[in-house]
Amino acid sequence: MLRLEKRPNPSRGWTAATPVLAVALTMIAGGIMFAALGKNPFEAIRIIFWDPLFNPQFASYSRPQLLVKAAPLILIAVGLSLGFKAGIWNIGAEGQYIMGAIAGAGVGLAFYPAQGWYIFPLMVLAGGVGGWLWAMIPALLRTRFATSEILVSLLLVYVAQAILASMSLGLLRNPEGGGFPGSRNLAQYPAAANPELIGGSGVHWGVVAALVAVIATTILLQRHILGFQVRLAGQAPRAARFAGVSPNRLVVLCLGISGALAGLAGLFEVAGPAGQISIDFGSNYGFTAIIVAFLGRLNPIGILLAGLLMALTYIGGELSQFLLGLPAAAIQAFQGMLLFFLLALDLLSNYRIHWTARGGR
Amino acid sequence: MQGEAMAELLAVEGLTKTYPGVVANQEVSFTIKAGEVHALLGENGAGKSTLVKMIYGLVRPDAGRMRLRGAAYAPAEPRAARAAGVAMVFQHFSLFEALNVAENVALGMENPPPMGALAARIQQVSDAYGLPLEPERRLGDLSAGERQRVEIIRCLLQDPKLLIMDEPTSVLTPQEVETLFRTLRQLAAEGTAILYISHKLEEIRALCDTATILRRGRVVTICTPAERSARELAELMVGEALTAPARRDRPRGAVALEVRNLSLPSPMAFGTALAGISLTVRGGQVLGIAGVAGNGQDELLLALSGEIGSAPGTIWVAGTDLAQAGPNARRRAGLVTAPEERLGHAAAPDMTLVENALLSGAARKGLVARGFIDWPKARAFAEAVVQRFDVRTPGVGVAARALSGGNLQKFVIGREILQDPAVVVVNQPTWGVDAAAAAAIRQALLDLAAAGAAVVCISQDLDELLEIADDFAALNGGRLTPTRPVQGLTIDQIGLMMGGAHGLEVAHHGL
Numbered sequence: 076m077l078r079l080e081k082r083p084n085p086s087r088g089w090t091a092a093t094p095v096l097a098v099a100l101t102m103i104a105g106g107i108m109f110a111a112l113g114k115n116p117f118e119a120i121r122i123i124f125w126d127p128l129f130n131p132q133f134a135s136y137s138r139p140q141l142l143v144k145a146a147p148l149i150l151i152a153v154g155l156s157l158g159f160k161a162g163i164w165n166i167g168a169e170g171q172y173i174m175g176a177i178a179g180a181g182v183g184l185a186f187y188p189a190q191g192w193y194i195f196p197l198m199v200l201a202g203g204v205g206g207w208l209w210a211m212i213p214a215l216l217r218t219r220f221a222t223s224e225i226l227v228s229l230l231l232v233y234v235a236q237a238i239l240a241s242m243s244l245g246l247l248r249n250p251e252g253g254g255f256p257g258s259r260n261l262a263q264y265p266a267a268a269n270p271e272l273i274g275g276s277g278v279h280w281g282v283v284a285a286l287v288a289v290i291a292t293t294i295l296l297q298r299h300i301l302g303f304q305v306r307l308a309g310q311a312p313r314a315a316r317f318a319g320v321s322p323n324r325l326v327v328l329c330l331g332i333s334g335a336l337a338g339l340a341g342l343f344e345v346a347g348p349a350g351q352i353s354i355d356f357g358s359n360y361g362f363t364a365i366i367v368a369f370l371g372r373l374n375p376i377g378i379l380l381a382g383l384l385m386a387l388t389y390i391g392g393e394l395s396q397f398l399l400g401l402p403a404a405a406i407q408a409f410q411g412m413l414l415f416f417l418l419a420l421d422l423l424s425n426y427r428i429h430w431t432a433r434g435g436r
Numbered sequence: 437m438q439g440e441a442m443a444e445l446l447a448v449e450g451l452t453k454t455y456p457g458v459v460a461n462q463e464v465s466f467t468i469k470a471g472e473v474h475a476l477l478g479e480n481g482a483g484k485s486t487l488v489k490m491i492y493g494l495v496r497p498d499a500g501r502m503r504l505r506g507a508a509y510a511p512a513e514p515r516a517a518r519a520a521g522v523a524m525v526f527q528h529f530s531l532f533e534a535l536n537v538a539e540n541v542a543l544g545m546e547n548p549p550p551m552g553a554l555a556a557r558i559q560q561v562s563d564a565y566g567l568p569l570e571p572e573r574r575l576g577d578l579s580a581g582e583r584q585r586v587e588i589i590r591c592l593l594q595d596p597k598l599l600i601m602d603e604p605t606s607v608l609t610p611q612e613v614e615t616l617f618r619t620l621r622q623l624a625a626e627g628t629a630i631l632y633i634s635h636k637l638e639e640i641r642a643l644c645d646t647a648t649i650l651r652r653g654r655v656v657t658i659c660t661p662a663e664r665s666a667r668e669l670a671e672l673m674v675g676e677a678l679t680a681p682a683r684r685d686r687p688r689g690a691v692a693l694e695v696r697n698l699s700l701p702s703p704m705a706f707g708t709a710l711a712g713i714s715l716t717v718r719g720g721q722v723l724g725i726a727g728v729a730g731n732g733q734d735e736l737l738l739a740l741s742g743e744i745g746s747a748p749g750t751i752w753v754a755g756t757d758l759a760q761a762g763p764n765a766r767r768r769a770g771l772v773t774a775p776e777e778r779l780g781h782a783a784a785p786d787m788t789l790v791e792n793a794l795l796s797g798a799a800r801k802g803l804v805a806r807g808f809i810d811w812p813k814a815r816a817f818a819e820a821v822v823q824r825f826d827v828r829t830p831g832v833g834v835a836a837r838a839l840s841g842g843n844l845q846k847f848v849i850g851r852e853i854l855q856d857p858a859v860v861v862v863n864q865p866t867w868g869v870d871a872a873a874a875a876a877i878r879q880a881l882l883d884l885a886a887a888g889a890a891v892v893c894i895s896q897d898l899d900e901l902l903e904i905a906d907d908f909a910a911l912n913g914g915r916l917t918p919t920r921p922v923q924g925l926t927i928d929q930i931g932l933m934m935g936g937a938h939g940l941e942v943a944h945h946g947l
Contacts, residue, residue, distance in 0.1 A: 300804050311784035316743045317775060318795045319764035
């Protein structure tokens, strides 16, 4: 019979080993799944993890894509991790991402066709504010009426998607677009574009923002009192009250920060890689970022690595669909397995497992 | 029972039980005779609970044997122990507030008789042993003492040969303790053996025939408590000479804390609302607030610490109205508190001692500058606490949950004391703490008062209050009795204050 015994001190060794072990187990379980689908498991794993980086045929295309896909994941996940640490669950980052993109694109398009250095910074500001405002709805509802921010933020995603469709067809539609839904292409409007900063590397302002966010959050968590309060509120709410933490203030701050960062990610995406506001602009980054946040163990550096890993599975997944004919759903299942194994192994850093004979201890 | 050879009922030989990192019991041997009231004495962590769990079948020993009436006795689970005639009344009751007495008793029985017959049996047994109980009364309406009677009657209905009682008097007023002792003596006279676990030395000297004293998992001695003084028993338990805390006459300073007519609904579901609480404490004064658990102690502490705001004008520290101020504003004004629950409330279990020092000391010790934490300063503060209060820990980088109860409590109280406060309010400062640590904590509180601070000590332990308090009040049903000097207070007066000098008013739940 299995018995769990709480460790007096959390185990450092296991905490470090868990993500590596989770990846290894996912590779094994994923391999079994691919084999069941009739594909060579070793080839599939190689195509997903190795080829995008090192295969001479594809790497020059897929390597820059890594940063492009990872940046929004990391930016959003860093913001989410703050709230998650405090027990504040923002599940609607996808909605905040969309609203930030709409707000930022709207500002940019309002200036069209003017040129000026001030346009892009204003768009960035609008993107952050847009995401922030969208996150304030669940925040205020929670602090005034004690509603669940999980439900409100999640349901607002669907509202945001509806607004996105409406904007693509209405307010933000390109007047010179031949009647098709979608806005002007912002990436081709120099004052509003978010271009590749270093040729061939995939680095754009969003990547820079993601890096800054990782550094800032690391400092916040380790050296700033707000970071301490976030950790305390998540671990021991009664002790947090004793320490003078105001739960409402924390809710507003955490939802606000994650909303703003998600909005920024949306702006960088719409002005860069995506290019325009369209009905299918939302690519589920907001939801995948949740997996990235936990895969990175709610730690900014961990999230940086986890974001890169997740981006790799996206790109590798696309490659394997193309080369092996693996269904898209198999890749999503693979990503879900990663989260599953990680959460299961997480147990080991706080508990020790004992096998005992039946009956009595 | 004089002159009658008492038959041996339970013989325990060489019981040993080890858990990872700690030997709970080592070669424990003793005998209990039929009709004997046998005390099991020891500090927290001495191994009493583990030993008793082995006797009751909750835990299997690693080595050793037990014999019950000559036959080998090794219960695999409590049901087997009960079938063999061993019954146990736990410190924390397993009763359901929504059901009545008869239903609760039935839940604890293997094959309960029909309700009518059961109610009649309950009535019969409760009358026979002087534990009046009505089978139809809802448990939620009963006091702690009455609930304990339900637990006892549940055991008695199974006709036990050995009745184990775990810290039975921690929830009783002095009058209720007397009633319990009469019942236990009656049971003993009828041949039932009683294994009485406690750390209350005067009670054991009054009630028990024999005492087995445990220290660090081993039997130190088996003696007759009536032949020893309480101090000798304490020293046997602790293994070193104890000094009573030095109480000097202290000059009284200005009024440091004043509470005026504080009324507050309870934030907890089954809590007790506070009603019209007023008290005054001066610098250098120790005010003891007694009361059985559940009479508003938690609520009072939450109101004083600032975790709940109160109506303006109800809480004053050195002339400033702090009723609406949060915890850190109160700390800056000189009011610090130490809650009862050390893991989860006073300290975060998974955080290090340094982080826990920051938790409370940030405001008064200047550990945060422009939002950024000064970790070296926080570390120095934690180390100072550990040093000054003899907290046994491998270092300040360990998680709070790794410390023993006594050491963590020393840290929690020490952390508040080292902030040099004007007023300190502590709730149950020495519950679950070994005697040496408890003595150190009480001395620290007295030293703080000697230095001019005002101390409020809320405690269920009357001995503790009588030891350190200058003035005494009792919290009962959310109301505070008028304060009286400890000098000249009798046990009967205290019992009345705790049990309800307000007549038969029911506690105002969830107002």
